Amino acid sequence: MNIEAIRKDFPILDRKINGNKLVFFDNAATTQKPIQVINAISDYYKYYNSNIHRSVYTLGNESENIYYKSKEVVRKYINARNIEEIIYTSGTTESLNLISRMLENELSTDDEIIISSIEHHANFVPWQQLAKRKNLKLNILEADSDGFISLENLKNIISEKTKIVSLTYASNVLGIINPVKEISNILKDKNIYFIVDAAQAAPHLKIDVQEIKCDFLVFSGHKMCGPTGIGVLYGKKELLEKISPVKYGGGMIGIVEDYNSTWADIPNKFEAGTPLLAQASGLMAAIEYLNSIGIENIEQYTKLLTKYLIVELEKIDGIEIYGSKDINNRVSLVSFNLNGVHPHDIASFLDEKGICIRAGHQCTQPLLSRLNVYSVARISIYFYNTKEEIDLFIKTLREIKEFFANELF
Numbered sequence: 430m431n432i433e434a435i436r437k438d439f440p441i442l443d444r445k446i447n448g449n450k451l452v453f454f455d456n457a458a459t460t461q462k463p464i465q466v467i468n469a470i471s472d473y474y475k476y477y478n479s480n481i482h483r484s485v486y487t488l489g490n491e492s493e494n495i496y497y498k499s500k501e502v503v504r505k506y507i508n509a510r511n512i513e514e515i516i517y518t519s520g521t522t523e524s525l526n527l528i529s530r531m532l533e534n535e536l537s538t539d540d541e542i543i544i545s546s547i548e549h550h551a552n553f554v555p556w557q558q559l560a561k562r563k564n565l566k567l568n569i570l571e572a573d574s575d576g577f578i579s580l581e582n583l584k585n586i587i588s589e590k591t592k593i594v595s596l597t598y599a600s601n602v603l604g605i606i607n608p609v610k611e612i613s614n615i616l617k618d619k620n621i622y623f624i625v626d627a628a629q630a631a632p633h634l635k636i637d638v639q640e641i642k643c644d645f646l647v648f649s650g651h652k653m654c655g656p657t658g659i660g661v662l663y664g665k666k667e668l669l670e671k672i673s674p675v676k677y678g679g680g681m682i683g684i685v686e687d688y689n690s691t692w693a694d695i696p697n698k699f700e701a702g703t704p705l706l707a708q709a710s711g712l713m714a715a716i717e718y719l720n721s722i723g724i725e726n727i728e729q730y731t732k733l734l735t736k737y738l739i740v741e742l743e744k745i746d747g748i749e750i751y752g753s754k755d756i757n758n759r760v761s762l763v764s765f766n767l768n769g770v771h772p773h774d775i776a777s778f779l780d781e782k783g784i785c786i787r788a789g790h791q792c793t794q795p796l797l798s799r800l801n802v803y804s805v806a807r808i809s810i811y812f813y814n815t816k817e818e819i820d821l822f823i824k825t826l827r828e829i830k831e832f833f834a835n836e837l838f
């Protein structure tokens with residue numbers, strides 16, 4: 430990987446923040462965009478902009494071709510069987526909300542839902558609210574102190590009543606990677622819908638939905654160099670065909686009569702309204718960009734940086750790192766606290782040096798309450814980051830520690 434050349438693709442990396450070179454370490458929240466993605470969106474509006482479906486003119490056909498080409502690129506990226514299984518949404522959050530609504534009609538009283546204690550609110554609140562609406566039991570699978578769920582514990586809480594298991598592929602706080610294939614094996618033949626939140630996995634890991642054998646898998650374009658406003662809801666064809674739509678309007682119907690309607694085939698049945706056209710073009714460019722670097726290369730490079738980061742962080746007295754430090758089982762983000770310093774103070778101090786990290790509850794309040802903290806600082810790495818940037822971060826963190834030690838005593 431030629432990092433120097435890669436960095437040139439990202440115009441924002443030339444920016445100065447507070448007089449310093451931008452160091453972007455908030456990639457788990459959203460990644461920066463290469464010029465290829467920016468151009469794809471701009472070119473879409475410059476040369477192809479027109480609505481699709483029933484646009485019986487050349488421009489409309491070109492626009493439609495881009496849309497379906499984009500879906501094919503996504504299909505290949507996650508190894509889905511066909512493009513009918515790819516539904517575009519505004520992001521992971523919308524995908525999970527949609528799935529919870531889609532499955533609502535498939536559930537009956539007494540059914541149970543399983544999520545885990547490390548889920549992002551996006552994979553927590555929709556299920557909690559579904560359980561409330563339908564008066565169902567929500568089982569929360571407790572992770573151990575490293576953040577891992579035990580497959581034995583999972584087996585123990587599954588019952589004949591379990592109808593949904595929705596788990597994250599990789600944690601946005603602990604970084605740990607869940608053994609989704611093993612989990613799927615446990616759930617197999619049990620008539621349980623298995624949903625995988627791949628928001629933090631899709632930017633880093635090779636994803637194969639046929640190998641995982643999940644029923645649904647979701648992720649966001651903006652966390653993998655794509656634009657905001659587009660995400661993916663993958664669903665198994667036979668399920669999508671069976672399940673009723675939950676959003677109504679143009680594009681998703683077959684025939685509309687005064688008092689009745691029929692639905693379009695999948696995936697259109699689940700894509701009401703004007704599709705995400707320019708966004709689809711941007712997402713395609715993003716995935717093509719990642720493919721051109723190679724997802725395995727991205728994983729390997731960011732793993733090395735994360736290993737270095739953890740080693741350097743651990744040299745600082747008073748640092749607590751959350752989650753397993755086993756580099757082979759985590760994506761490239763690290764959440765930590767520095768004894769006696771609020772994460773917001775750490776983030777503000779770093780910002781003065783042009784370094785962006787995230788501080789707060791990271792949309793995982795149930796997990797943070799189990800860690801007995803209200804807030805953590807999180808540094809998250811992507812393939813355009815460098816060892817020198819980590820050195821600067823560590824140096825600044827040491828200054829922060831010094832500064833606050835002098836403040837306190």
Ligand SMILES: Cc1ncc(COP(=O)(O)O)c(C=O)c1O
Nearest residue numbers: 520521522549551601628629649
């Ligand atoms: C694991 C996980 N799930 C879901 C989400 C929600 O993603 P979005 O805000 O793009 O919908 C995030 C965002 O940080 C996440 O990290």
